[in-house]
Amino acid sequence: MLSYILRRLLHAIVIIVLVSFSVFVMVRALPGDPIEMLVTQNVMVTLTPADIQEMRHEKGLDRPVLVQYADWLSKVVQGNFGLSIMHNYDIGKELASRVTVSLLLGLTAFVISLLVGPLLGVISAIRRGKFIDNLVAVLANIGITAPQFWVGILFIFLFGLKLKWLPSYGYTLPWDNFGMSVRQSIMPVVVIALGPIASSARQMRSSVLETLGEDYIRTAWAKGLNEKKVILRHVIKNSLMPVITLQGTMLRLIVGSAVVVETVFVIPGMGKLMVDSMLANDYPVVQAVTLVMTLIVVFSSLIVDLLYGWIDPRIQYE
């Protein structure tokens, strides 16, 4: 088991290096140049080409790509992510606070979707064909197809403006003001979780239906267990496998693609940072964000795989 984890970590490092290098190269190949964009931001000042060249040199952008990469990598390993080209802030610090926010929201949404989704799925399956099943199916369809943006705005309108139950926007860290943090998190978390809940509910439903037809469930009935015990002890664990696979992929989507939610609810998270930095061709920020995202993806994969091992004893890791 230990050697398995070590091997996976080794894989992770290789992946991170490959991905970060590819991104490094690709982002420089894209049209648009950060120095250009930096200069045109400031309408007041007219610079000569010499000045611009000076700026490029200062930021180290005129060196060959491999040299730039090696330099960046060596600094990153020491924990130094450099400064943003556009905004001059310390990327490491900025990223830390943004990632914290995104993770808090994303993980909360993930956990909720992992609890609520399968629950709805089980209920749908065991009450198959009844009203609740049809209702969940329709709501799940809406949950999967409804654009986050639209749902977000709708929520803000309804719960923030009209009913005044929840704050319309903004975010506070839970250790700064727990009550406020919870109230501000409710809508964004729900919006993020909506899609994953819907998909995991559907997946769980079909998984449970499949499990219910298995022979060992018949054995469980034949042993005289009632419905509750059959479901809780025999059906759920065995039905979770495909759902966990699906949700494992959802994890990185939740953390990474919260861009829309962050924009609408004004939350200082990682998603917005990623998009803004890409639009501005702010290379070091793009690289740093990509690195963090790769780490998240790799780790969540590892955790999901370990989770399999726990759920299905037939799977062995050596």
Next chain:
Amino acid sequence: MKKAIAIVFALVLVFSLFACGTAANTATQSGSPAAPPPSGASPASPGETSDAPSTAPAAPVDPLNTDTAGKPTGGIMRIVCTAEGANPIGVPWLVFGVDTALLIPVCETLVFERTNGDIVPFLASSYKIDLDNKQVVLDLRQGIKFTDGSDFNADAVVWNLLNDKKANYLSTAVTDVVKLGDYQVGLKFEKYANDILSALASHSNAVISKASYEKNGEEWAKENPVGTGPFMLKSYTHGASISYTKNSDYWQKGKPYLDGIEYEFIRDVMTQNVAMQSSGEQSIDVLDTTNGEQVATLKQMGFNVNLMPIGPISLVPSSLDQSSPLSKKEVREAISYCLDRQSIVDARGFDVLTPAYQFIGPAWNGHLPDSYNLSYNLDKAKELMKQAGYPDGFTTTLYAQPALADKDAAVAIQSMLGQIGIKAELQFPDSGGYSAIRKNGWDGLLIQHTRSLTQIVSSFNFYFGKTQMLLSSLWYPDNMEAAIQEAMTTPDNKTQLETLSKMIYDNMLIVPVYNLVDCWIAKANIQGADFTNWGSSTMYLAADAYMTK
């Protein structure tokens, strides 16, 4: 049957949510990402009429007024800002773009600039343009302290300005900054330029305490602005909000009236609108936007709207390329004649935009008499095309500037060009792509915001100056540079500006289409801030703002 009931039930749920809200059909575009700071002119020049359909701004406020009696105190003014709010703001010469607005409550500038270009001394008590000694002399106000207790004096100012110069935020004409006396500073130049003083109004050149910077180092200073302003930084959540609290030791006694100011970094238009309508902690008092649709919506909701014109959206041709039909003046003139500006504005103007008949609008010096106005004349356009040798037109490409060029207006332009045989492919590149096109050269027409800066000569310099690299495919006549230099270096440059405008008109260098405006929307109980009278550098008077009940 059960399935049908379930579907109906779910749909009823969804539609009832819709029914709860008022018609929330606001803008589809998101707020512009990091748009350059708004500037503008007010119809203050005597004798000129403005064609901007705005509510007439109040009489300009003197920022140094001592009229403090009877003004209500207290309250926190909350402003929407479309910046990302990620910059450290403690060191002004490292701050630029939209983020300079964040410095207004804490750090002050030597001079303020009105929208009509007037320079008002502020931290400087007076200024003098000394052409004989080739310097601009600034007398500094005495008795002002930074919030760390150190003195505001010539030593501090010189240190600040030299840093600004190194960061290229002073006018390029300034060669050196010297201390002439304990409270007197000189900016040296070889040739006088009109932007020397106006550059000082920018908050990138605001003044901070040299003592604190040297004691604590730049890293500390970036996070902790130590200025002379009416407020002090209270807390800053990157990407979310920034708040300032009252500076009780502010040098203008009796001010500020507010307890604090807060900026919320809300980039999404819908959320902004919701915030304007909210009450309590979530409410916003002031919103600044260039989005015509949003302004129309908010006007509908009953808010006061103040408009500042900020220059036209123009078609910028790749006229440098001799093989392109756009290098021919007749073709460019034809393009101008084929545009029905009024109908574009009727469709996408939301009662806020206006047709642009000249490069420089009526509010600025350099605006020419009506006889120079561009007009809509389809027959003339077709004839000019024939004259130019393109009776059947030609194919070309239109590139719309992201976030600023209205997509529907771009389509309208495309179809109007089609009327005279110009088959234009329409493209909407993203900001990276667009800036690359601009810099590396394009073949066709850019739909670009040609901003009218407060100091209008800077606009000419910016777009047509010899050192400009912004529009690399644009042609302009050889004698233009000299004309620009003359306008730059002559203090009273009205005639020079008119000469430049004529050059643009005679050669049809670019084709203005419609005017953008910057709109300030404030709740009725916000007074004294004097929005719309101050240029983008100054924006509003933080010390003079107050809230009525």
Next chain:
Amino acid sequence: MGRLLTVSGLTTEFRTERGIVKAVNNVSYHVDEGEIIGLVGESGCGKSVSQLSVMQLVPNPPGKIVAGSAEFEGEDILKHARNSREMCAIRGGKISMVFQEPMTSLNPAMTIGRQMSEVMIEHLGIDRKEARERSIDMLRQVGIPDPSKRIDDYPHQLSGGMRQRVMVGMAMLCHPKLIIADEATTALDATIQAQLLELLYEMVNKYHTALVMVTHNLGIVARYAHRINVMYAGRIVESGTVREIWANPLHPYTEGLLSCVPKLGERLVPIKGMPPSLINRPATCPFLPRCRRRTKRCFTAPAHELEHVEGEHYVTCPSKLGGGER
């Protein structure tokens, strides 16, 4: 020996797209305490479904018990709701079932120890420790080597034969009155099959448990059962003691079955034809198309009920009763 179970007129239907399938059609039989009953017939004749019906384990939808009763210990257990407390108490506690597929009949994600303990905790109310002890003991009884280690194994760590032993053990844990073995050895190979049958026989004798063996293998039945019920097309067509049936098979189908049993040196004589479709069956005798002894009357008369011949011997075919027309 006292009467344990009396099934009367059991009818189970399946609703399919093409019509209603009467998988079990008016089936009646009984089981006495400690008896071993064989229930034989071809695939699809309804023998498994009849037993699942008694346990109320028929998948619903599409199956449904539409008529009949099953008197067990004084009450008709078919009157209980399918998942009621009463029915659940009977399953596994009073009546156990061993299924055909050892490879898939155990939960792959649970140790066999837990699965065994589960049924005892459910019915006997003992605690985990006690249950575990008894499980280990039962594993020993069914011949699993090193039971105290293997009790914590997962099913995939056991072979098919061992798993089936576990199933048998599990069925016995609560000392039920009746065990239903539904083709319990069909999926195993011959030597293992023999071992398991011996084990089963030993266990039911030891605990004085009644056993219903559902199978299509007459050899098994002959060796172990006291009485046999022969099923065809959802009906019981003949029943009696093993001796009675072997000596004197009265129903043409039973005759055919006996001659199908392979004997060394002799030729196999198959029964011509196929079992009928059970969808919307006509009311005539189901064996009619394949019967060698059919008469003109058989074509118009409705299918017969079981009639007593002698001793415990009952049959539905009238041909050997009081002579028939040719």
